[in-house]
Amino acid sequence: MNTKKLILEKTLKLMVKKHNSIVSIREISAETGIATGGIYYYFSSKEDICNEITERYLLDYVKFDMDKLTQIKGNAKEKIHDALAEMVKQKQRGIEIETIEDVDYREILGVLTANGFAYENSHKIYQSIIKELKAFFTEIIVEGQKNRQIRQDLPAEDIAESLINIYLGIQYQWEIYWIDDMISAFEDNFDLEWEKIRFRE
Numbered sequence: 001m002n003t004k005k006l007i008l009e010k011t012l013k014l015m016v017k018k019h020n021s022i023v024s025i026r027e028i029s030a031e032t033g034i035a036t037g038g039i040y041y042y043f044s045s046k047e048d049i050c051n052e053i054t055e056r057y058l059l060d061y062v063k064f065d066m067d068k069l070t071q072i073k074g075n076a077k078e079k080i081h082d083a084l085a086e087m088v089k090q091k092q093r094g095i096e097i098e099t100i101e102d103v104d105y106r107e108i109l110g111v112l113t114a115n116g117f118a119y120e121n122s123h124k125i126y127q128s129i130i131k132e133l134k135a136f137f138t139e140i141i142v143e144g145q146k147n148r149q150i151r152q153d154l155p156a157e158d159i160a161e162s163l164i165n166i167y168l169g170i171q172y173q174w175e176i177y178w179i180d181d182m183i184s185a186f187e188d189n190f191d192l193e194w195e196k197i198r199f200r201e
Helices: 003-018 023-034 038-043 044-063 066-070 076-093 104-120 122-146 156-176 182-197
Strands: none
Touching: 003 023, 003 044, 003 104, 023 038, 023 044, 023 122, 044 104, 044 122, 066 076, 066 122, 076 122, 076 156, 076 182, 104 122, 104 156, 122 156, 156 182
């Protein structure tokens, strides 16, 4: 592992240990075994370290691997199911961190969430993710409506928003209420949600 990544991961580990993101350069030095001068060689300030941690382990976390989503095949129901399931799996997995073992990614999110809100342009990043997801699902829904698989009396964009809200609701339960398994929660609810949007004669 390169030194810069080591500093980031060890700092994040320290934040998790302290249950907050307020750490000093001295603490980072002790955690990493790197002199303060060495830390400043890679980062201009403590804020620089915190910003990069927020980018890597929170903002990158909320993004989706759209390449995987766009490769999903099948009819409208299968595409919607498999896309939502893949989104859930990506989030439950989290981002791999070599030096932090046996930690639930929700602990990392708890420490970094405040940083995310304070991060410049974070709201634009969140909005762009939702916009990309909405366009993705709208395309599937429009095709499903044409093929008489999805009800045609509702705008495709509204149905797309409802699907995103299903995911966000499950993610919220996982992060806030610490449900054991996002995937099981999704599977338990999908058929009921599909009934609301399936095509009706």
